[in-house]
Amino acid sequence: xxxxxxxxxxxxxxxxxxxxxxxxxxxxxxxxxxxxxxxxxxxxxxxxxxxxxxxxxxxxxxxxxxxxxxxxxxxxxxxxxxxxxxxxxxxxxxxxxxxxxxxxxxxxxxxxxxxxxxxxxxxxxxxxxxxxxxxxxxxxxxxxxxxxxxxxxxxxxxxxxxxxxxxxxxxxxxxxxxxxxxxxxxxxxxxxxxxxxxxxxxxxxxxxxxxxxxxxxxxxxxxxxxxxxxxxxxxxxxxxxxxxxxxxxxxxxxxxxxxxxxxxxxxxxxxxxxxxxxxxxxxxxxxxxxxxxxxxxxxxxxxxxxxxxxxxxxxxxxxxxxxxxxxxx
Ligand SMILES: *[C@@H]1O[C@H](CO)[C@@H](O)[C@H](O)[C@H]1NC(C)=O
Numbered sequence: 001x002x003x004x005x006x007x008x009x010x011x012x013x014x015x016x017x018x019x020x021x022x023x024x025x026x027x028x029x030x031x032x033x034x035x036x037x038x039x040x041x042x043x044x045x046x047x048x049x050x051x052x053x054x055x056x057x058x059x060x061x062x063x064x065x066x067x068x069x070x071x072x073x074x075x076x077x078x079x080x081x082x083x084x085x086x087x088x089x090x091x092x093x094x095x096x097x098x099x100x101x102x103x104x105x106x107x108x109x110x111x112x113x114x115x116x117x118x119x120x121x122x123x124x125x126x127x128x129x130x131x132x133x134x135x136x137x138x139x140x141x142x143x144x145x146x147x148x149x150x151x152x153x154x155x156x157x158x159x160x161x162x163x164x165x166x167x168x169x170x171x172x173x174x175x176x177x178x179x180x181x182x183x184x185x186x187x188x189x190x191x192x193x194x195x196x197x198x199x200x201x202x203x204x205x206x207x208x209x210x211x212x213x214x215x216x217x218x219x220x221x222x223x224x225x226x227x228x229x230x231x232x233x234x235x236x237x238x239x240x241x242x243x244x245x246x247x248x249x250x251x252x253x254x255x256x257x258x259x260x261x262x263x264x265x266x267x268x269x270x271x272x273x274x275x276x277x278x279x280x281x282x283x284x285x286x287x288x289x290x291x292x293x294x295x296x297x298x299x300x301x302x303x304x305x306x307x308x309x310x311x312x313x314x315x316x317x318x319x320x321x322x323x324x325x326x327x328x329x
Pocket of ligand 1: 051052271310311
C-alpha cells in the first residue's frame with residue numbers, strides 16, 4: 001500500500017503531524033506532567049445556543065475547570081440543520097465560538113463529521129481557514145490523536161450508512177472526496193486496522209458519530225456492527241471505549257462478552273426524543289434521554305467516565321483499572 005508523509009499545515013504549531021507508518025493523519029496532544037489527562041466529549045450540538053445548547057456549554061465550562069481538561073472531543077453533528085454553507089458561514093461562530101466561551105474550554109477541540117454535517121458543505125468544516133477564525137477547531141474525516149497514555153482513533157462513520165447514499169436527488173450529501181462508498185470504507189477500515197495493530201498505547205479510544213450500540217431512536221448502526229465492531233472487539237487490539245453521538249441522549253452500554261464500553265454523548269442541544277428500545281443482548285448501564293455530556297479521566301492505570309446532565313449534575317460514573325501486564329481487570 002502506498003505510504004506517504006502526511007503533513008497538515010496548521011496555525012497551531014503545537015501539533016505538527018507526521019504519519020510514519022499508519023495512513024491516518026496523527027496529532028500529538030500533550031498531557032499533564034503527572035501523565036494523566038482529562039477531556040470532555042459532546043455531540044449533536046450546533047444550534048446557535050438554542051435547545052439548551054448554551055446551558056450545556058456553561059456546565060461544560062464549569063466541569064472543564066474542575067477537571068482541568070486537556071482537550072474536547074466533538075462526536076459530530078456539529079452544525080444543524082445542514083452543516084456549514086462555506087467557511088464564512090456565521091453559524092461557525094454563532095454555534096461554536098460564541099457558545100463555548102468558558103476559559104476551560106479554550107483548548108484544542110477534535111471533531112468528526114456527523115450526517116447533518118454532510119448535508120451541507122462537509123469540506124468547509126475540514127478547511128484550515130476555520131482555524132484562523134477559531135484556533136480551537138480541528139475537524140478531519142479520520143485521524144488519530146496520540147498522548148503518552150492513550151490513543152484516540154477518530155473514524156468518519158457517515159459514509160458507512162447505506163441509506164444516506166439512496167435517492168441522491170432528494171437527499172443532498174456532500175460526498176466530495178468520499179465517493180465511491182465501498183472504496184472509501186475499505187480504506188478507512190484498512191487504515192484503522194494498521195493503526196490499531198501498531199498501537200502500543202495503554203488506553204485506546206475509538207470515536208465516531210454513529211452509534212454501534214444504542215437503545216434510543218436510531219438504535220444500533222447495522223453497517224458499523226457488521227464492518228467496524230469486529231475490529232474493535234479483536235482481542236489483540238484491545239479497544240477500551242467507543243464514543244459516539246447521533247442519538248440525542250446519554251447512554252452507557254456494554255456486553256458481557258466484550259471489554260468495550262459504548263458511550264453515547266449526543267446531548268449537546270435538542271434532546272428528549274422519548275424513544276427507548278432496550279434489547280436483551282447488552283447490559284444497559286445508563287440511558288438518559290436529556291441533554292448533557294461526558295468527561296473522561298485517564299491515568300496509566302485508571303479510567304473514569306462521568307456523565308453529566310444539563311445542570312452539570314453527575315448522573316452516572318464508570319471506572320476501570322488495569323495494570324501494564326493484564327489488559328482487562
Ligand atoms: C432545558 O433544560 C431545562 C432544565 O434546566 C428543562 O426544564 C427544559 O425543558 C430544557 N429545554 C429543552 C428545550 O430541552
